[in-house]
């Protein structure tokens with residue numbers, strides 16, 4: 001409990017420091033507006049509904065890409081796990097996957113799918129899916145042999161064993177994959193919008209920056225920060241429950 | 249070596265897929281493998297390209313060095329100081345999942361349109377994963393190791409170099425590998441968005457005038473570079489840890 | 492102390508009990524593991540008859556193939572040579588009526604103690620009221636009443652092992668296979684758990700095969716103890732204890748008990764020495 005409050009205190013202190021620096025003009029208004037002003041701007045912006053289309057499109061794309069990555073990554077993980085020779089061939093590639101600067105392929109997706117949600121979702125899935133594959137493989141690897149044996153002793157069918165023993169046993173590791181898939185979907189979607197797109201929160205931030213509209217820009221940044229923090233906190237709560245059951 | 253033979257086969261399949269896709273969508277949308285390699289060779293022959301490469305490399309090397317030194321130091325401190333680690337961890341994971349591009353305007357406003365903004369942006373990407381992995385390496389070290397070194401009455405430096413370092417090294421290298429990729433990504437995105445030089449800038453201009461073969465040649469170069477470095481780091485890890 | 496001086500009855504090796512009575516029977520059972528670069532002869536050939544209702548213990552040096560033997564009886568792995576039968580039928584897959592407590596902790600970390608114990612009963616589709624009754628009994632019996640709602644990660648190693656024992660026993664198997672079930676328990680609890688196991692065995696008339704490292708445990712609990720050689724494990728001696736059916740841990744204070752453990756140790760010492768000298772060579 002006290003750790004939690006300490007954390008709140010640390011974050012609050014940092015915000016207050018920035019606030020003070022802005023107020024006494026150590027940080028000029030041109031560079032950054034005070035956090036309290038950001039909140040006010042965000043309130044105005046949400047009330048006006050000016051960006052609601054952008055906000056909606058961004059979070060819809062993030063949701064779609066998360067779901068796609070988790071499902072595709074899990075399915076691919078199970079298939080790769082069940083084919084050891086394929087796995088031997090693919091694993092060195094998976095280990096190097098995050099070394100590939102995925103964003104570089106974004107222009108290619110644009111020529112394939114056009115500018116729009118499809119390209120953005122494709123790039124986000126490309127970024128997120130591999131962490132789910134890796135997490136699935138890791139989870140399946142870590143099911144203790146004795147638990148599968150126990151399933152056999154109860155003479156359970158293959159499907160029953162998978163649902164009642166293998167899935168729950170792998171769950172803490174699978175959830176790590178889900179967490180990463182969410183994070184990478186956020187990054188993939190918003191970064192793509194930022195670099196090359198005509199809609200979405202990322203685009204709106206870049207647009208506001210180019211027009212020197214600091215009010216809008218910081219309000220939207222704050223929005224992204226808040227949403228990421230809330231989602232991350234929720235995922236961490238679930239994660240902590242799952243991890244607590246992991247033994248030893 | 250049947251293992252790497254299988255990997256080669258998969259790579260070959262990917263190239264065939266690439267060629268197939270090229271035939272399907274046409275040369276204006278997707279350059280073929282041969283076109284890409286030819287273009288890359290042509291680019292590598294020009295001095296201007298190398299200027300851009302060295303520009304990106306300068307920013308990358310600086311950013312990676314800062315991420316490495318800062319991340320490992322910070323990670324070890326947070327790993328040893330339990331309370332500080334517990335307080336910082338959720339903050340760090342949240343920072344990690346923030347799409348850092350949205351903060352790029354802030355970086356530009358602070359550092360201006362130069363190499364320092366690119367370096368700062370690379371560090372923003374690379375520092376946190378290295379910190380998190382180093383911190384967890386220390387925290388998840390089996391307590392029995394520490395107790396063993398106590399029982400053997402090792403001096404603090406013996407303890408650090410013969411027990412703790414080898415025990416945490418694999419985790420740290422994993423963090424460094426991820427940090428390497430993300431730092432490179434950060435620098436590139438920085439160049440794509442606001443820069444007049446570097447590979448990222450070349451990418452943006454190629455996109456704007458629709459030069460698909462240039463885009464793919466640069467993508468290929470970066471991929472080969474990143475994967476090679478990553479493979480070397482994995483080899484290094486395996487050599488050190490006998491795993 | 493020589494074997495002849497001990498009071499334990501000396502039984503000839505190999506087929507003993509009349510074949511018709513055998514509840515489980517192994518003939519010439521051999522298990523070989525194919526390793527990437529070699530093969531490992533882990534077990535056998537083994538001949539063994541377990542009489543119905545018998546309490547049989549196996550002692551042997553570490554790595555001699557005891558767990559491998561248990562896997563074959565449980566139908567979890569098939570021998571490369573020889574035959575294995577349970578209740579007159581060849582063992583193909585896990586037979587009905589066999590319960591196993593594994594050497595490793597097999598409690599399910601995602602279920603609490605109560606749900607862990609109920610797991611097998613629910614699979615069998617038993618009436619919920621009956622499940623509750625049996626689970627309550629087993630949880631109390633294993634001294635886990637205060638932890639019924641706890642998850643395995645919150646329990647000690649010995650308590651987790653008790654969860655696994657309870658989970659197996661509630662199913663009332665006819666053949667109970669136990670692989671060092673008391674390994675993580677302290678000596679006192681061990682003796683008391685042994686008493687409980689004996690009581691259960693008497694009440695259910697199940698056949699029990701117990702693998703253990705503890706010679707006193709084998710000597711106190713069993714009707715008969717099989718001593719295994721180093722790998723590849725074969726039975727090098729069978730010792731009949733001759734205890735009454737309603738015995739308990741108090742037999743440890745009798746002279747006869749000393750004789751049995753002495754006899755077991757004499758055989759095992761030679762095997763243990765073999766391992767040590769092989770290690771030095």
Ligand SMILES: Nc1ncnc2c1ncn2[C@@H]1O[C@H](COP(=O)(O)OP(=O)(O)OP(=O)(O)O)[C@@H](O)[C@H]1O
Nearest residue numbers: 524531533552553554555556557558559560594722
């Ligand atoms: N799945 C397996 N693959 C390869 N070798 C195995 C496998 N299972 C067991 N072995 C080998 O077979 C031998 C016997 O193993 P087993 O587990 O039966 O020994 P044990 O008598 O139960 O030992 P302990 O008393 O230490 O539990 C060992 O040398 C072990 O390395």
Ligand SMILES: [Mg+2]
Nearest residue numbers: 557558594670
């Ligand atoms: Mg064993």
